[in-house]
Each structure stands twice: as structure tokens, then as C-alpha cells.
Amino acid sequence: xxxxxxxxxxxxxxxxxxxxxxxxxxxxxxxxxxxxxxxxxxxxxxxxxxxxxxxxxxxxxxxxxxxxxxxxxxxxxxxxxxxxxxxxxxxxxxxxxxxxxxxxxxxxxxxxxxxxxxxxxxxxxxxxxxxxxxxxxxxxxxxxxxxxxxxxxxxxxxxxxxxxxxxxxxxxxxxxxxxxxxxxxxxxxxxxxxxxxxxxxxxxxxxxxxxxxxxxxxxxxxxxxxxxxxxxxxxxxxxxxxxxxxxxxxxxxxxxxxxxxxxxxxxxxxxxxxxxxxxxxxxxxxxxxxxxxxxxxxxxxxxxxxxxxxxxxxxxxxxxxxxxxxxxxxxxxxxxxxxxxxxxxxxxxxxxxxxxxxxxxxxxxxxxxxxxxxxxxxxxxxxxxxxxxxxxxxxxxxxxxxxxxxxxxxxx
Numbered sequence: 001x002x003x004x005x006x007x008x009x010x011x012x013x014x015x016x017x018x019x020x021x022x023x024x025x026x027x028x029x030x031x032x033x034x035x036x037x038x039x040x041x042x043x044x045x046x047x048x049x050x051x052x053x054x055x056x057x058x059x060x061x062x063x064x065x066x067x068x069x070x071x072x073x074x075x076x077x078x079x080x081x082x083x084x085x086x087x088x089x090x091x092x093x094x095x096x097x098x099x100x101x102x103x104x105x106x107x108x109x110x111x112x113x114x115x116x117x118x119x120x121x122x123x124x125x126x127x128x129x130x131x132x133x134x135x136x137x138x139x140x141x142x143x144x145x146x147x148x149x150x151x152x153x154x155x156x157x158x159x160x161x162x163x164x165x166x167x168x169x170x171x172x173x174x175x176x177x178x179x180x181x182x183x184x185x186x187x188x189x190x191x192x193x194x195x196x197x198x199x200x201x202x203x204x205x206x207x208x209x210x211x212x213x214x215x216x217x218x219x220x221x222x223x224x225x226x227x228x229x230x231x232x233x234x235x236x237x238x239x240x241x242x243x244x245x246x247x248x249x250x251x252x253x254x255x256x257x258x259x260x261x262x263x264x265x266x267x268x269x270x271x272x273x274x275x276x277x278x279x280x281x282x283x284x285x286x287x288x289x290x291x292x293x294x295x296x297x298x299x300x301x302x303x304x305x306x307x308x309x310x311x312x313x314x315x316x317x318x319x320x321x322x323x324x325x326x327x328x329x330x331x332x333x334x335x336x337x338x339x340x341x342x343x344x345x346x347x348x349x350x351x352x353x354x355x356x357x358x359x360x361x362x363x364x365x366x367x368x369x370x371x372x373x374x375x376x377x378x379x380x381x382x383x384x385x386x387x388x389x390x391x392x393x394x395x396x397x398x399x400x401x402x403x404x405x406x407x408x409x410x411x412x
Contacts, residue, residue, distance in 0.1 A: 024086060024089055024090075027086075027090060028089060028090045028093035029093075031090050031093075032093060032094065039147070039298065112244045112247065112248075113244075113247060113248050113251045113253055114253075115244075116244060116245065116248045116253070117248070117253045117256075117257065119183070120183045120257070121257075123182055123183045123186055124182060124183065127182045135165055135168065135169075138161055138165060139162065139165055141158075142157075142158035142159075142161045142162050142165075142275065143158075143162075143271075143275050145157075145158040146158050146159070146162075146275045146276075146278055146279045146282070147275075147278075150282060152282075152283050155279040155282055155283050156279075156283070158275070158279060159275070159276045159279040159280070162272045162275055162276055163272065163276060163330065165272070166268065166269055166272045166334065169265060169268060170265065170334065170337060170338075173261060173265060174341065178353070184354075184357040184358070184361060187241075187245065187358075187361045188361055188364060190238055190241055190242075190361075190365055191238055191364060191365045191368030191369065191372070192368075194234045194235060194237070194238040194368070194369070194372060195368065195372055197234055222395075224380070225391060225392060225394065225395045226395070227380075228376070228380045228382070228388060228391060228392060229392045229395065229398070229399055229403075231376045231380075232373070232376065232388055232392070232403055233399060233402065233403060233406070235369050235372045235373050235376065236369075236403055236406040236407060236410070237406060238365055238368070238369050238372075239365065239366065239369045239406070239410045240406045240409055240410055241365065242361075242362045242365040242366055242369075242410075243409060243410050245358055245361060245362055245365075246358075246362050248358070249354075249355055249358045249359070249362075254351045254354055254355065258351060262338065265338055266309060266338060269309060269331065269334050269335075269338070270302070270305045270306050270309055271305075273305040273308065273327065273330075273331045274298075274301050274302045274304075274305040276327050277301050277304060277305060277317075277324065277327055278298070278301045280323055280324050280327055281295075281296065281301070281324075283323075284321060284323065286320070286321065287319070287320065287321040287323050287324040288317050288318060288319060288320060288321075288324055289317075289318045289320045290316060290317045290318070291315065291316055296316070296317055300314075300316050300317050301317065303316065303317075304316070304317040305331070308328060308331050308332065308335070309331070309335050311332075311335070373385075376388075385407075389403060389404070
């Protein structure tokens with residue numbers, strides 16, 4: 001009876017934990033949707049309260065007190081750690097999503113291809129983290145200055161900084177299409193790591209002066225078979241990784257990565273020139289002709305920037321001064337580079353080069369594993385793969401099934 005109650009309590013606890021996670025995701029998504037709409041589209045809180053009761057708009061002047069009361073009330077119900085965890089989760093939700101969603105998809109789909117794609121993305125991110133973080137910091141600072149400042153000097157500096165960052169992104173993308181991928185450099189180390197592990201001192205010393213198998217005592221046999229097993233697992237894992245890379249090369253993921261990079265540049269350029277045009281209008285309000293009463297909304301500038309990217313015009317906002325015309329021409333130049341250079345040339349070039357580099361890596365792994373396994377057979381005195389498996393199966397804790405699984409997946 002007690003076991004049944006414990007089981008039911010465990011099920012109830014797991015369900016409540018799942019509900020809490022769903023609630024945290026829900027609030028995080030709502031919060032960031034609100035932030036994006038509030039910053040780039042329109043005052044959504046004014047819009048919502050205006051629909052519910054227009055005479056309650058004064059409440060918005062006291063939003064800070066509502067937040068304080070909400071935090072104070074939560075402190076009465078939850079522990080301090082739970083509150084900190086909740087707010088940190090919401091604050092860093094975009095970064096958490098970038099990590100969580102790929103891992104969740106890998107776990108759900110059991111896809112090796114998706115795993116390789118995630119590893120590629122992480123390798124590129126880690127390798128260029130310092131530069132990317134610095135550029136991202138300058139980008140956010142420039143956007144913030146343009147959104148809140150009216151100082152012309154600061155607006156000029158922020159606008160030029162954003163255009164410069166956009167140029168750097170395009171140039172780095174062009175250069176990366178002709179350089180060896182950092183990920184390939186990592187993959188090339190796979191066979192070297194395997195060989196170093198198998199030939200390391202702890203392994204070699206354990207079997208250095210062992211007698212023939214028929215003369216070994218039980219402890220010597222255990223050391224012999226254990227080392228043989230691990231050595232073969234390492235070699236077959238290297239060969240299995242080559243098979244995964246070959247399947248990845250044949251899949252559509254390399255093309256998708258090029259398309260994602262192009263989409264990122266498109267969105268990045270839209271955001272950059274949204275801010276640049278906003279800065280120009282703040283510097284000289286007569287730089288644009290607009291239909292709205294008062295200063296144009298954030299969404300109007302965003303819409304104008306997006307339409308420029310697709311060679312469309314908007315009646316709500318039109319360039320009418322040399323400065324706004326210059327910004328428009330520079331943005332169109334980026335569009336031409338993006339459409340002509342990236343879409344027609346660089347994506348194909350990058351995929352072909354990446355495919356050739358993967359072929360070299362796969363061949364290197366295959367040859368290295370062949371050499372590694374020949375050395376293993378010679379060192380351990382087994383003539384063939386079948387003989388090695390037969391020897392391993394004599395162990396009490398044999399991993400022969402794992403070796404057979406890895407071997408069945410190798411198709412090189």
C-alpha cells in the first residue's frame with residue numbers, strides 16, 4: 001500500500017513539475033512578444049486597455065507599482081530561489097530557446113543529422129564568440145541610443161556604427177565561403193584523438209609484457225580483454241562518425257545552413273536600416289515625408305526598411321532629402337549583394353567547398369581507422385574482427401553488442 005502511495009505521489013509531483021514548466025514557457029513567450037511589439041510595432045498595452053475600458057488608461061502611468069505588488073505577492077507564495085529562477089528564465093528565454101529547442105528536436109527525432117547540424121552551429125559560435133559578442137554589444141548599444149537619444153552627435157555615431165556592423169557581417173560571410181570551415185578542422189581531429197587514446201601510456205603499459213592468451217591468469221585476461229574492447233569501441237566510433245558525416249553531406253542540411261545564413265543577413269539588414277532611418281528622421285525630421293500626425297511610429301520605419309529590402313515602396317514614409325536617399329541607396333546596394341552574390345553564388349560555392357572538405361575528412365577517418373585496427377589486431381594477437389569479437393564475448397561485462405551495433409551502422 002505504501003509503495004502505491006509513493007508511486008502516486010511521484011506521478012503527481014512529476015505532473016506538477018511539468019505544469020510549472022509549461023507556465024514558465026507561457027509567461028516567457030508572452031513577455032518577449034510584448035517587448036518586441038512594444039519596441040517595434042505599437043503601444044500594445046495602450047491598445048488593449050483602450051479596447052477594454054478607455055477611461056482606465058491612467059493605470060499605465062502606475063505600471064511600476066503593479067510590478068512591485070506582483071513581485072511582493074509572489075514572495076509570499078514562492079521561495080526566494082524559485083522567484084530568482086523564474087525571472088532569470090524569462091530574462092534569458094531567447095538564449096535558452098536557442099539551446100533548448102535543438103536539443104529537444106534531437107531527442108524527439110533521434111536524428112544524427114540534426115545533431116551534426118547543431119554541433120556545426122555551436123562550433124562556429126564558440127570559435128567566433130569573442131568577436132560576435134563585441135559586435136552584438138555595439139549593435140545593442142547603437143539601437144538603444146537611437147531609440148532613446150535626441151543628441152545629434154550620438155545619433156550620427158550610432159547610425160554609422162550600425163552600417164559598419166552590417167558591412168562586417170556581409171564581408172565575413174563572403175570570406176567564410178572561401179575559407180576552410182572551422183568545423184572541418186574539428187572533424188579532422190577525430191582519428192587523431194582516437195589513435196592517441198588507444199596508444200596512450202595507461203593502455204600500452206597494461207598489455208606491454210603480457211604472456212600469450214593461453215598462459216594468462218584471470219586478472220591478466222581481464223586487462224587484456226578490457227583494453228581490446230575499449231580500443232575497438234574507439235576505432236568503430238571513429239568509423240561511425242565518418243558514416244554520420246557522409247549521411248550529413250548527402251542530406252539537405254548543408255543547403256539549409258546556407259539559406260539560414262542568408263535569412264539572418266536579410267533580417268539583420270532590415271533591423272539595421274530601421275534604426276538608421278529612425279536616426280536620420282531624428283536628426284532632420286524633414287528627411288522623410290509621412291502621412292502620420294506627429295512623429296512616425298516605430299512600425300512605420302520597420303515597414304519602410306522591409307519594403308526597401310523587397311524593392312517596394314510605402315506611402316506612409318518616403319525619403320525626400322539627400323541623407324535619407326543615401327541611406328535608401330546603401331540599403332538597396334546591400335539587397336543587390338545579398339540577392340546576387342549570396343543567393344546565386346555563395347550558397348552553392350559554400351556547399352560545394354564544404355562537401356569537398358567533408359569528403360577529405362571522411363577518407364582520412366577511414367584510412368586512419370584501418371591503420372588503427374590493423375595495429376590493434378597485431379598488438380593484441382587477434383587475426384580478424386570476428387576473432388576480436390569472439391574474445392570480447394568471453395568477458396563478464398561485454399560490450400560486444402555495442403560493437404556489433406556500431407559496425408552495422410558503418411557504410412563506407
